[in-house]
Amino acid sequence: MTTTRDEPESLLLVLHGARGDLAARMVLPSMYLLYRRALLPDEWRIIGTGRAEMTDDEFIDHVHDALEKYSDEPLDSGWHDFAARLAYTTEVTEDAPWEQEQAIGDQTNKGALLVHYLAVPPSAFAPITRALAKHDLLTDARVVYEKPFGTSPESFTELDALVHEHLDEEQVFRIDHFLAKEGTQNLHVLRFANELFAHSWNRKHVAEVQIDVPETLDVAQRAEFYDATGASLDMLVTHLFQVASEVALETPDSLDVDALVAAREEVFRSFRELDPTDDVVLGQFTGYTDIDGVDDDSTTDTYVAARLWIDNERWQDVPFVLRTGKMLAGAAQRVTLVLRAPRGPMAGESTVRPNAISVSISGDGEIELSTTVKRPGPELELASGIARLSLDDVDPGASLPPYASAIHDVLDGDRRAFTTSATLTEAWRAFAPLLGPGRPAPEPYEPGSWGPAAADRLVGDEGWWVRGDGDTPHGD
Ligand SMILES: NC(=O)C1=CN([C@@H]2O[C@H](COP(=O)(O)OP(=O)(O)OC[C@H]3O[C@@H](n4cnc5c(N)ncnc54)[C@H](OP(=O)(O)O)[C@@H]3O)[C@@H](O)[C@H]2O)C=CC1
Numbered sequence: 094m095t096t097t098r099d100e101p102e103s104l105l106l107v108l109h110g111a112r113g114d115l116a117a118r119m120v121l122p123s124m125y126l127l128y129r130r131a132l133l134p135d136e137w138r139i140i141g142t143g144r145a146e147m148t149d150d151e152f153i154d155h156v157h158d159a160l161e162k163y164s165d166e167p168l169d170s171g172w173h174d175f176a177a178r179l180a181y182t183t184e185v186t187e188d189a190p191w192e193q194e195q196a197i198g199d200q201t202n203k204g205a206l207l208v209h210y211l212a213v214p215p216s217a218f219a220p221i222t223r224a225l226a227k228h229d230l231l232t233d234a235r236v237v238y239e240k241p242f243g244t245s246p247e248s249f250t251e252l253d254a255l256v257h258e259h260l261d262e263e264q265v266f267r268i269d270h271f272l273a274k275e276g277t278q279n280l281h282v283l284r285f286a287n288e289l290f291a292h293s294w295n296r297k298h299v300a301e302v303q304i305d306v307p308e309t310l311d312v313a314q315r316a317e318f319y320d321a322t323g324a325s326l327d328m329l330v331t332h333l334f335q336v337a338s339e340v341a342l343e344t345p346d347s348l349d350v351d352a353l354v355a356a357r358e359e360v361f362r363s364f365r366e367l368d369p370t371d372d373v374v375l376g377q378f379t380g381y382t383d384i385d386g387v388d389d390d391s392t393t394d395t396y397v398a399a400r401l402w403i404d405n406e407r408w409q410d411v412p413f414v415l416r417t418g419k420m421l422a423g424a425a426q427r428v429t430l431v432l433r434a435p436r437g438p439m440a441g442e443s444t445v446r447p448n449a450i451s452v453s454i455s456g457d458g459e460i461e462l463s464t465t466v467k468r469p470g471p472e473l474e475l476a477s478g479i480a481r482l483s484l485d486d487v488d489p490g491a492s493l494p495p496y497a498s499a500i501h502d503v504l505d506g507d508r509r510a511f512t513t514s515a516t517l518t519e520a521w522r523a524f525a526p527l528l529g530p531g532r533p534a535p536e537p538y539e540p541g542s543w544g545p546a547a548a549d550r551l552v553g554d555e556g557w558w559v560r561g562d563g564d565t566p567h568g569d
């Protein structure tokens with residue numbers, strides 16, 4: 094399997110929104126981890142930006158605090174070397190000179206790779222892009238955009254046009270960290286590298302696909318953002334659609350980046366527009382509107398379950414049932430292919446569960462195969478058994494968390510784990526009916542439950558594969 098490896102000799106990362114929550118939780122700890130694993134070029138620097146003034150030393154203290162809180166790596170002698178490469182400056186704007194322009198130009202003239210990471214609210218993507226273009230800081234640069242990249246088909250189209258006015262698609266890295274998860278990346282390896290699975294991956298053998306990300310998390314820490322977003326924008330049109338495309342890929346000619354991305358784009362074109370009446374259930378947990386920062390009459394969805402249809406030969410009539418929600422009874426990130434009942438001499442045996450290929454995409458990932466076996470004993474009695482392979486048992490297991498993996502890919506110029514303009518265009522097309530007058534009203538559900546019972550009609554007779562406590566298929 095080849096990748097587009099294009100490792101730079103030196104790096105200048107401009108981290109826009111460096112004092113924000115995402116920078117503290119994900120970006121800075123990821124850079125520290127990459128540094129400690131010797132996965133950064135020998136020469137590198139981070140320039141953090143923000144709208145307020147701050148000295149370099151204050152920024153270094155801020156980064157230290159963030160790493161203490163959010164990094165698992167020790168702040169030992171390596172920290173001092175890391176800190177020596179940090180600087181801070183006020184944010185670039187369109188209508189004023191920027192003090193960093195000359196310094197950045199000097200670095201890039203010497204061959205440094207310039208990466209702008211926009212860890213800022215989506216409303217700031219356009220002004221910062223324009224400002225960077227105005228100061229000629231986009232030529233040959235790579236630009237990382239956080240999610241959501243647009244909040245409606247219209248705002249996506251507008252942002253996409255602006256971005257393409259100044260950047261080639263190859264320069265643009267739109268993060269969807271679910272694509273960077275080890276477990277997600279294992280989906281196509283599992284399928285294409287194992288004859289055992291390759292032939293089952295179609296409508297002939299698969300009755301239903303469930304992509305299930307229930308969460309126990311509350312939203313009180315980010316109420317303002319969440320109330321303006323909701324589960325379907327935060328998770329469905331983004332992560333769950335991307336994972337669905339990863340499951341549903343047509344077989345690419347190779348696993349090269351271009352072939353893989355093209356296969357993902359192709360399957361997105363087959364996504365049928367959601368039918369909000371028949372195929373979508375929204376929910377809101379009881380007590381949501383009492384949270385500070387949430388409107389008293391908010392109709393924001395904190396839960397969504399949707400049946401997605403993929404209109405191509407491989408998946409015609411196979412429902413892809415996608416579910417996620419906050420404050421649910423258990424947490425999981427699981428893709429399950431529920432297989433059809435066997436034909437032949439054992440057809441009609443109804444005492445056991447269906448076969449299933451179930452992949453946990455959280456952490457390092459785990460594969461479970463639900464199989465039917467003979468119960469030991471003199472009679473021919475059937476039983477269900479689950480074979481499990483935890484991917485952190487695979488040698489050598491040195492995985493990177495999704496954000497570190499995504500940043501590493503940006504440095505390598507490897508775009509396989511990023512969304513593209515084409516996939517997002519199709520995602521918004523398929524999702525658009527849920528933004529219209531047909532959007533169902535969210536149904537109430539109790540915190541700690543599995544969400545509105547109405548969603549049970551979206552899955553087959555076996556129900557939700559995840560329905561125990563925690564990340565556990567039912568019956569475990
Ligand atoms: N936090 C998280 O866990 C996740 C966040 N994201 C995405 O990451 C991005 C950043 O999120 P998060 O860090 O939580 O958000 P914050 O609200 O913490 O904003 C990040 C920083 O952006 C700067 N900023 C805010 N408004 C503007 C503006 N209008 N122009 C320029 N800079 C601005 C602020 O810095 P200053 O005041 O110093 O200028 C702020 O510290 C968002 O797109 C979000 O959707 C995605 C997944 C998870």
Ligand SMILES: O=C1O[C@H](COP(=O)(O)O)[C@@H](O)[C@H](O)[C@H]1O
Nearest residue numbers: 270308310327328332426455495
């Ligand atoms: O992007 C988001 O993802 C998280 C779930 O992802 P994880 O990798 O942290 O498990 C979700 O909780 C959050 O609402 C959403 O914005």
